[in-house]
Amino acid sequence: MTKNMTIDSDATKLGRTGDSVLSADTTSETDCAAETSAPTASKSSSVKASPRGLANEQSLGASTQCVHSGEQRQKAEGSITAPIYAASTFTFDSTASLLRFVNGEEDREEYGRYGNPNEKSVEAKLAALEGAEEAILYSSGMAAIVGLLMAKLSSGDEIVFFDQCYHRSREFCAKHLSRFGVVTHQVPTGNFEALEAAITPRTKMLVSESPTNPHLTTIDLEKFAAVGKSNEVETLIDATLATPFNIKPIAYGVDYVLHSATKYLGGHNDLLAGVICGRREQLESVRSLRGVLGGVNSPHNLYLLERGLKTFALRMQRHNENGLAIAEFLDAHPRVERVYYPGLKSHPSYESAVAQMRGYGGLITFTVKDADWEETSRIVDAAKIPRIAASLGGVESLIEQPLVMSYYHCTPEDRVRFGIADNMIRMSCGIEDTEDLIADLAQALEA
Numbered sequence: 550m551t552k553n554m555t556i557d558s559d560a561t562k563l564g565r566t567g568d569s570v571l572s573a574d575t576t577s578e579t580d581c582a583a584e585t586s587a588p589t590a591s592k593s594s595s596v597k598a599s600p601r602g603l604a605n606e607q608s609l610g611a612s613t614q615c616v617h618s619g620e621q622r623q624k625a626e627g628s629i630t631a632p633i634y635a636a637s638t639f640t641f642d643s644t645a646s647l648l649r650f651v652n653g654e655e656d657r658e659e660y661g662r663y664g665n666p667n668e669k670s671v672e673a674k675l676a677a678l679e680g681a682e683e684a685i686l687y688s689s690g691m692a693a694i695v696g697l698l699m700a701k702l703s704s705g706d707e708i709v710f711f712d713q714c715y716h717r718s719r720e721f722c723a724k725h726l727s728r729f730g731v732v733t734h735q736v737p738t739g740n741f742e743a744l745e746a747a748i749t750p751r752t753k754m755l756v757s758e759s760p761t762n763p764h765l766t767t768i769d770l771e772k773f774a775a776v777g778k779s780n781e782v783e784t785l786i787d788a789t790l791a792t793p794f795n796i797k798p799i800a801y802g803v804d805y806v807l808h809s810a811t812k813y814l815g816g817h818n819d820l821l822a823g824v825i826c827g828r829r830e831q832l833e834s835v836r837s838l839r840g841v842l843g844g845v846n847s848p849h850n851l852y853l854l855e856r857g858l859k860t861f862a863l864r865m866q867r868h869n870e871n872g873l874a875i876a877e878f879l880d881a882h883p884r885v886e887r888v889y890y891p892g893l894k895s896h897p898s899y900e901s902a903v904a905q906m907r908g909y910g911g912l913i914t915f916t917v918k919d920a921d922w923e924e925t926s927r928i929v930d931a932a933k934i935p936r937i938a939a940s941l942g943g944v945e946s947l948i949e950q951p952l953v954m955s956y957y958h959c960t961p962e963d964r965v966r967f968g969i970a971d972n973m974i975r976m977s978c979g980i981e982d983t984e985d986l987i988a989d990l991a992q993a994l995e996a
């Protein structure tokens with residue numbers, strides 16, 4: 550048995566935390582779990598002094614949700630915007646008040662790693678937008694993936710994921726989860742027979758993106774959720790590229806939805822954050838572990854995210870318009886070999902995109918006809934509006950050649966395996982005017 554820290558008997562009764570009540574002991578993990586007062590999902594989401602959001606939130610449009618959902622109607626000092634609660638800890642005015650809190654009679658904040666008023670508002674807004682019971686914020690999309698998988702998996706468990714995905718998610722599963730005895734199986738994206746065949750009695754989670762990065766393949770979410778349910782395996786969709794404006798995987802029966810909020814949700818290329826949405830009960834252990842791992846956002850970052858979210862639905866309309874118009878322009882251009890965009894009929898997963906998505910987002914991947922990597926770079930360099938940078942989903946258009954950006958350090962064999970071609974360009978269409986972006990790309994393609 551390992552040597553754990555546990556709470557002394559009096560403190561355990563009180564459910565109290567803190568160094569002063571901890572003592573070295575040789576007790577079990579169960580005792581250690583009791584140590585944290587990281588709020589459970591239900592506790593953290595209950596209503597405080599002023600009601601949050603508007604009545605019947607789920608029947609409201611996305612823009613109304615963006616502006617009002619999750620926020621206390623009456624904020625401190627009558628401020629229309631939420632004050633930034635720049636506090637690492639929260640004070641109790643007496644032991645009686647502390648006891649009310651630890652006994653679950655009062656819902657309030659205790660310590661910044663377990664929650665913050667800014668975080669509560671943003672989580673409630675994101676849950677409303679996603680149509681989820683609960684949302685848990687993290688300091689980045691990767692922190693969210695790691696937080697969920699670490700909470701849900703144990704040594705000996707297996708996961709199966711569709712192989713087109715953000716390369717760091719693949720890296721975490723293949724390289725790092727394996728060190729903790731978790732086995733990951735990759736199967737070809739969209740191949741449901743292979744997905745079913747890879748499931749064993751030890752499989753705990755099926756993972757996919759939709760649409761995938763950077764090939765923009767849309768997954769049939771109903772089928773994906775059904776495979777999970779019939780095998781009693783939980784399902785996770787990383788819907789970063791779709792956003793809750795364009796798709797709501799929970800409505801199809803998916804258990805967990807993940808977003809890199811760094812992208813469209815924040816929307817201004819000025820913050821990193823991540824979020825997991827799902828059912829309260831299923832997320833309890835996830836929130837609890839987050840309180841231990843500590844990958845949380847600063848109140849200032851949360852303020853930025855909340856501000857970004859106010860215009861999220863408006864921005865998505867423009868991202869969708871720009872994405873489709875530019876994908877169609879590229880598709881018809883003689884220098885372009887192939888365009889990957891969910892809203893184009895030529896995409897193999899077009900049918901499921903049309904059936905499930907409200908719009909197709911701003912990310913486009915395309916290959917240049919008969920071009921080597923240097924000719925392709927010349928086009929990237931010739932574009933004047935989009936900036937060369939990793940990331941996507943912000944108001945500024947971004948452009949990159951995956952070969953020399955995210956996949957530069959991969960072996961040529963791995964690049965082939967991951968479907969990354971030398972002549973591939975990925976563009977994240979921002980919210981600039983469509984005609985300006987098209988004119989700029991037209992001149993860049995002359996390079």
Ligand SMILES: Cc1ncc(COP(=O)(O)O)c(C=O)c1O
Nearest residue numbers: 689690691715762789809811822
């Ligand atoms: C689909 C997808 N998921 C997750 C992530 C990771 O998000 P973050 O950069 O916020 O950690 C990214 C980042 O590009 C992504 O594209």
